Amino acid sequence: MIRKTLFATLILFILPFAVAAVEPDEILDDPVLEARARDISKDLRCVVCQNENIDSSNAGVARDLRLLVRERLIAGDTNQQALDFIQARYGDFVLLKPPFKPSTYALWLAPGVFLLFGIGVSILILSRARTRRPNEALSDSEESAVAELLAQENRSDP
Amino acid sequence: MTRILAALPILVALMVGGFFLWGLNPDRDPNEIPSVLISQQVPEFDLAPVAGMNIPGLARTDLTGNPGPVVVNVFASWCVPCRAEHAVLTRMVERDGVRLMGINYKDKPEEARAWLDDLGNPYERIGSDLNGRAGIEWGISGVPETFIVSGAGTVLYRYVGPVVGPEAEAEFSTALAEARATKAPRT
Structure with a gap:
């Protein structure tokens, strides 16, 4: 009811x-x-x-x-x-x-432009976030630098 | 690159802020409809006089080939703001020597006659637009509306609503002064 x-x-x-x-x-x-x-x-x-x-x-x-x-x-x-x-x-x-004519191009195209802009910025930020991930292993030159520092430390130790 | 990215939010905020500044401007009337008639020739129309009145009707040909600009006012006896505007128009005709033409919009002839008898008739010619068709040709959205037409028959200016009050009257007389200044090479 x-x-x-x-x-x-x-x-x-x-x-x-x-x-x-x-x-x-x-x-x-x-x-x-x-x-x-x-x-x-x-x-x-x-x-x-x-x-x-x-x-x-x-x-x-x-x-x-x-x-x-x-x-x-x-x-x-x-x-x-x-x-x-x-x-x-x-x-x-x-x-x-x-x-759709020159004086209304902004009206019709702005949403698409904004969408592309948003997609572009997102891609940029995401790709940079990926490449900036800290390296787990040290590179060869870093490795040798560390070894040298450690060696110095050992030497200065009495 | 990082700097450009860092400036992006500021850029977006500036854009949105600029839009707000434009949109919130108290002088902006969002209901204003741009007229297509401005700087166009007067539309084609031919109106009979108001029945029973000794005033000629109004047609397109009356608005072309004048020595100076004329004012065309769309009015009706049922339109309350028109009554207030009537005094302003009468003053313009008597004091400033304005040539005033009328379009009597969707009005009963006897009522229009009584209205003009009561208030006086400042109009040189009045066309009776019984079915509102001439109103459509002029692109009006209501009454009153007032146009300034150059001597050659080009629509120079349109005022939607009653030309009443210091602001409206100042705006209108400025437009009229401009129309008179750029009169025509024919004079």
Whole structure:
């Protein structure tokens, strides 16, 4: 019983995440176009509630953009063309996945650079730790030096 | 080699510290969206006048080929900060001789008329953007927003939010003075 209640509560908690802001009057009759519109909407950032995509945002501008995306698709745009159309007006900022271009190289490449850097430093430290391990046996020259010292000691001893 | 390795933690700390210094700067607004419109031509749009008003509508062609810079303000009667901004805009028009154009964003014509009757109309032209489509062309995220457009029709400056308060007004008039100084060879 308790388990069932817990499960139901969990489902209720998950529910809000599954609900999109798309209103019935926005939905297109053509299910294929509608699915494409939903896909595009998930890649577009709402400029009011930033960090929310327009598919799940209730802001007025987000609704306008959803309608605009659908309009572009009906006009025969490809997904990319519809995205470009909105990007031309709101800039790279509306794309939740930033484009790969000179001004974003640092953004895209920094994680890889940091990873390589970390790996490099680790290898360096580990290899040095290995070579620095103290030698168990003395070298020949050290051996002879020790012998000489000992001999001197014996001699100075009365 | 050992020295370089010893300096590494300091280097990393400096990098992270520098990033914090940049990120924690109180003047930085992380919600600020860079506008793609700056130094671009005015977008294509053509808006009818507010129904029942004796003021002409606004289109792209009204913003190209002017002798000096004009100010384009996006407003609505339902927008509370616009009411505060209205006084500032009126003062700019009356005192500084600013040419002010309006885009009435998603507003009912009768409500826009009542609002302007009540507060006075500082706008030379007002386009009625009933469905917000022109707003999208301008890349606005809300109202009010104010743009400075050069005489030739290039967007020079954008202010998001109401131009109210000494700081905002100073920033705006600086931008306007700059726009006037670099007016155009055509004048």
